[in-house]
Amino acid sequence: MRKAFSDTLLQMGEQNPRLAFVTGDLGFQVFDEFHARFGPRYINAGVAEAQMINTAAGLAAEGFHAVAYSIASFATARPFEQIRYCVAYPNLPVTIVGAGRGLTYANAGVSHHALDDVALMTAIPNMTVVIPGDPGEIEALFPQVTALPGPSYFTVGRFGEPRYEAEEPAVLGRARLLRQGEEIAIVTMGEMAGEVLAACKLLAADGITPVVYQMHTIKPLDTGTLDALARRVGTILVAEEHLPMGGLWSAMTNWSATLDRPAHLVRLGPPDAFALGNLTRDGFRHRMGFDAPAIAAACRKLCK
Amino acid sequence: MMNTPSPFQLQQKARELRATCIQLAHDGREGHLNGALSSVDLVAALYAGWLRISPDDPTDEGRDRFIFSKGHACTSLYAVLADRGFITMDMLRQYARDQTPLPSHPCIHALPLLDCSSGSLGHGLGVAAGRSYGLRLKESPARVAVLLGDGECNEGSTWEAAMFAAANQLDNLLAIVDYNRIQSVGRTDPLNGFASYEDKFRAFGWAVQTIDGHDYGQILGALEAFPLAAGKPTAIIARTTAGRGVSFMEDQVLWHYRVPSDDDLARALAELDASPIHLELPVEAAR
Numbered sequence: 001m002r003k004a005f006s007d008t009l010l011q012m013g014e015q016n017p018r019l020a021f022v023t024g025d026l027g028f029q030v031f032d033e034f035h036a037r038f039g040p041r042y043i044n045a046g047v048a049e050a051q052m053i054n055t056a057a058g059l060a061a062e063g064f065h066a067v068a069y070s071i072a073s074f075a076t077a078r079p080f081e082q083i084r085y086c087v088a089y090p091n092l093p094v095t096i097v098g099a100g101r102g103l104t105y106a107n108a109g110v111s112h113h114a115l116d117d118v119a120l121m122t123a124i125p126n127m128t129v130v131i132p133g134d135p136g137e138i139e140a141l142f143p144q145v146t147a148l149p150g151p152s153y154f155t156v157g158r159f160g161e162p163r164y165e166a167e168e169p170a171v172l173g174r175a176r177l178l179r180q181g182e183e184i185a186i187v188t189m190g191e192m193a194g195e196v197l198a199a200c201k202l203l204a205a206d207g208i209t210p211v212v213y214q215m216h217t218i219k220p221l222d223t224g225t226l227d228a229l230a231r232r233v234g235t236i237l238v239a240e241e242h243l244p245m246g247g248l249w250s251a252m253t254n255w256s257a258t259l260d261r262p263a264h265l266v267r268l269g270p271p272d273a274f275a276l277g278n279l280t281r282d283g284f285r286h287r288m289g290f291d292a293p294a295i296a297a298a299c300r301k302l303c304k
Numbered sequence: 305m306m307n308t309p310s311p312f313q314l315q316q317k318a319r320e321l322r323a324t325c326i327q328l329a330h331d332g333r334e335g336h337l338n339g340a341l342s343s344v345d346l347v348a349a350l351y352a353g354w355l356r357i358s359p360d361d362p363t364d365e366g367r368d369r370f371i372f373s374k375g376h377a378c379t380s381l382y383a384v385l386a387d388r389g390f391i392t393m394d395m396l397r398q399y400a401r402d403q404t405p406l407p408s409h410p411c412i413h414a415l416p417l418l419d420c421s422s423g424s425l426g427h428g429l430g431v432a433a434g435r436s437y438g439l440r441l442k443e444s445p446a447r448v449a450v451l452l453g454d455g456e457c458n459e460g461s462t463w464e465a466a467m468f469a470a471a472n473q474l475d476n477l478l479a480i481v482d483y484n485r486i487q488s489v490g491r492t493d494p495l496n497g498f499a500s501y502e503d504k505f506r507a508f509g510w511a512v513q514t515i516d517g518h519d520y521g522q523i524l525g526a527l528e529a530f531p532l533a534a535g536k537p538t539a540i541i542a543r544t545t546a547g548r549g550v551s552f553m554e555d556q557v558l559w560h561y562r563v564p565s566d567d568d569l570a571r572a573l574a575e576l577d578a579s580p581i582h583l584e585l586p587v588e589a590a591r
Contacts, residue, residue, distance in 0.1 A: 020441070040441055046471070051430050051464035058434015061419070062442065066434075082461070085424050086431055090412055 001157035001191075002099070004135035006030050008142045009067065013038050019146065020059050024052040024070035026099065031069075049074050053082035053096070060092035065146050071105070072098030072114035072155055080120055083151070088124045091150045095142075096121070101131065101155040101190065102241035103270075106281040110274050118189070119246020121153035122219045128152040129219040130172065133193035134163050137216055140170040157191050164197055166214070173217045175225040181209035184302055185229055186295065188239045189215045189248040195285065196239050199295035208303050210237070221251050223258075230256075230263040235302050239295055240269040241285070268298055308353035311520035317387065318345055318520075319578035322549045324383040324396070327580035330569045332400030334408040335561040337553060338546035339377030339453055342484035342517070346542055347372070347384045349523040350449055350480075354530075359389040362417040368446050369435055371420040373428020374453035374482065375409040382406050387581055390417060396582040426459025428452060429479055433469040436477040436537075447530075449478040455487030458495060463508070469537040470509030477537040478530055479505075482517065486546040488560050505539040517542025550575055 006027075013019050013034055020041045021034060025048075035042035045052040049070055056066035068075065075098040076083070087094045098117055105112035121129045130145055130152060132138045138156060145152040167177040178193060179200055188196045193214045200210060211233060213225065229236065240248040249267045256263045268290040275284055285291035309317070325340040350370060351357075357367040372381045379399065386396040391406070398404040405414045409423030420431055432450040439446050456462060469477050481501050485492045505512045511532035515522040523542070532538045546560070547553030550572045564572065573579070 020438075043437065043472075045468055046464075048464035048468065050426075050461040051433070051468045054427060054430025054461070054465065055434040055437060055468060058431045058436070059438040059441075061431070062435050062438030064438055064441070081424060082427065082430070085421075086427050089421060 001132070001135050001138055001161050002030055002159050004138040005097070005142065005156040006034065008139050010034055010037070012143060012146050013041065016065060016146070018064045020064045020066050022052050022056050022059070022066060022068045024049045024068070024074060026070050049078040050082050053079040053094070054086050056094045057082070057086040057092055060087070060094045061090070065093045065095070067095045067097055067146065069097045069099065071112060072101035072117050073112055076114065076117045076120045076153070084124050087151045088126045091126045093149055093151065095145050095152045095154050098153065098155045100158060103275060103281045103284050104158055106275070106284050107278050109278065110276070113275055115241070115243045115270060115275065116246065117153070117155070118218055118242050118248070119250070122246060122251070126150045127219060128172070128217070130154045130217050131190035132156070132170075132216050133190050133214050134161055136163050137170045141172060141216060144172040155190060161191060162194060164193060170216060173220055173222060175213045175215050175222040177212070178214050179210070179212040181211040183233060184208070184235050184237065184299055185211040185213065185233045186237045186239055186299070187213045187215055187226075187248065187252065189218055190241065192239050192241050192290070195290070195292050196295060198292035199299065202292060202296040203299055206300060208299055210299055215248055218248060218251055221255060223255050226252070226255055227259070230259065235264045235266060237295070237298055237302065238265055238267045238269070239290055240267070241290070242269060244269065244272050266298065266302065268295055308524070311524060314345070314348055314352060314520045318348060319549070319576045320581050321348060321380065321383045321387060323573050323576050323578040324580040324582060325379040326550070326564055326569060326572045327583065328379045328382065328396070328399045330564045330566075332408065333563050334400045335559070335563045336376040336379070336408070337562070337564070338484060338486055338559045339374055339482065340380040341548045341550065341553065342544040342546050343374070343377050343451060343482045344380040344383070344548075345518050345520060345523060346451060346480055346482060347380050349520060349527060351384050351388045352524070354527040355449065356446070362390055366444065366446055369419045369432070369448040371422065371428045371432045371448070371450040372410060373422050373450050374425065374456055375422030377453070378408070378410045378422075381410065383581065391415070393582040425453065425456040426461040429462050430465035430468070432477060432479070433465050433472070433474055436469065436474040437472055439476060440474070447476045447478065449480065452479055452481050453487070454481055454483045454485065454492045454501065457481065457501065458487075466505060466508040466510065473535040474537045475531040475533070475535055478540070479537065480540045480542055482544055483541055484544045484546040486555070486557055486560060490557060501541045505541070509536065510539045511536040512539045512541060514541040514543065517544035518548055
C-alpha cells in the first residue's frame with residue numbers, strides 16, 4: 001500500500017502544481033522521487049508533528065492542497081489540536097495521512113498502535129475520514145480526497161498487501177460492495193477487509209455467503225446503503241481493528257439507533273484496552289478474536 | 305499605501321486606542337486588558353504602514369499577512385482595525401455581544417478579513433511559518449507578521465515553529481513577542497527560567513532585535529529594518545508593560561482577567577485623557 005500511495009502521490013503532484021507534501025520525518029526513501037521531481041513542494045518538518053500540521057494549514061491557507069504524513073498514531077493524537085483548530089475549524093484543504101493504523105506496527109508497542117485514530121478524526125467537524133483496504137483503494141480514493149475543498153484523514157498500510165476483487169469501484173462516501181451474498185452481512189473498515197474475505201473463503205464450504213461491504217469512508221457514513229442492507233439481512237457483523245469507542249462499531253450503532261427497527265449488530269474487534277504483550281498483528285487478531293477463523297466461526301453461529 | 309504617521313501622532317492616537325480597549329472590555333464584560341494595553345502600540349505601528357494591506361481590498365492576494373496569535377488580547381487588534389478603516393465603528397460597538405463579528409477571541413468565520421483565528425495559544429507562529437513557506441513557493445513578495453504573547457512562548461509548538469522557520473530560511477516572516485512579563489496567573493519570567501527571548505530565538509537561528517515596545521521610534525525603526533538578516537526569519541522582542549497607560553493596571557497580574565467596573569473605567573479614561581474611538585457621545589453621556 002505504501003508503494004501505491006507514493007505512486008499516486010507522485011501522479012497527484014504532477015497533475016496539481018499546488019499540491020505540497022509535508023512529512024513528520026517519516027517515509028525513508030518512499031518519497032525520494034516526489035522530492036526529486038517537485039523540490040520545495042516536498043517539506044520535512046522534522047520530528048515535530050504540531051509544526052507538520054501547522055505548516056500544512058499555512059500552505060492550505062495560501063491556496064495549496066497540503067498532504068501531511070506520519071505514522072497514524074503520531075499523525076492524529078499528537079497534533080490533535082492543530083488538526084482541529086488550525087485545519088478543520090477554518091475548513092482548509094489538508095489531507096492528514098496516517099501510515100500503519102490499527103495494529104500494523106503491532107510489536108513496535110503501544111506507542112505505535114493507532115486503535116483510536118478513527119475516533120479522534122471523526123470527532124472533528126468538517127473532517128472526511130477514509131480508511132482504504134488495499135492498494136487499489138489507495139489509488140482510487142486518494143485523488144478523491146485531495147480534490148475535497150476541506151480536510152480529510154486518509155490511511156496507508158505497509159508494503160505488499162494483496163489487492164482484492166470487488167463488485168463495484170471505490171467511490172468516496174459510498175460503502176463498497178466487495179461480495180454479494182445473502183442471509184448475513186459483514187461490514188468492515190480498511191485492511192480488515194482482507195481478513196473478512198479470507199473468512200468468506202472458509203465459509204464457502206459451509207454454504208454460507210455473507211454480503212461484504214468495505215466501509216472505506218467512515219465519515220460521512222453511507223447510511224443509505226446501510227438502510228437497504230438492514231432490510232435485506234437478519235444480522236450485520238461488524239469487523240473492525242479499532243477500539244469499541246468511536247470506530248466503525250460506534251458509527252454503525254449510531255446509525256442503527258435511528259432506525260424504526262434497529263438492526264441486529266454483532267461486533268468482532270479489539271476490546272477497550274491497550275494492546276499489551278508484543279504480539280504480531282496476526283497474533284493480536286487471533287488473541288482478540290477478530291481474525292478470519294473467528295469471523296467465520298461467528299458467521300456460522302449466527303447462521304444456525 | 306498610506307502615509308506613515310509620525311511617532312508623535314501615533315503616541316497621541318494610542319491614548320484613544322487604549323481608551324477604546326478599556327471601554328470594550330467594560331461593555332463586553334471581557335477582561336484581558338493586560339495584553340491588550342501592552343500590545344496596542346505594536347499593532348498600531350504594524351498597521352501604520354509596515355503591513356502592505358488596504359481596507360479597500362483587505363483580502364487581496366498580494367497583501368501582507370498578519371496573525372494576531374495572542375487572541376485573548378484582541379481588543380487592541382479590533383481598535384486598530386476600526387481606526388484604520390478595516391471594520392466599522394458599529395462593529396466595534398458589538399464587541400463580545402450576541403452574534404457579534406468581534407468575539408472575545410478572533411474568529412475568521414465571523415470576520416473573514418482576518419488571516420487566522422486565534423484563541424488557543426501556540427499556533428500563530430506555526431501557521432505563519434506555513435504561510436511564509438507557501439508565499440515563497442508562489443514567488444509572492446508578500447510578508448507575514450505574527451504577534452505572540454510571552455506567555456504563549458511557554459507552548460512547545462511555538463518552538464517547533466521557530467525551528468521550522470529558521471531551517472527553511474523564511475526571511476519573509478516577522479515574529480513580534482509582546483514581552484509584558486505577565487501571563488494568566490503569574491509572571492512569565494519564573495515560568496520561563498528567566499531565559500532571554502532574544503537568546504532563545506537567536507539560538508534557534510533567527511535574527512533578533514530587542515526594543516522598547518511602547519516607543520514608536522524604536523518600533524518603527526525595527527520594522528523598517530526588516531528583514532534583519534537575509535535568509536533568516538526576524539524576531540522583535542518588544543519589552544512592554546502589562547496594562548500600559550493606566551497607573552492602577554500597570555504590571556498587575558490581576559488585570560489579565562479583570563473586567564473594569566464603572567469606576568475603573570471612569571478613572572482609566574480620566575487618566576488617559578482620551579475618549580474611545582467608537583463612542584459617538586461623550587463618555588459620560590454614553591455611560
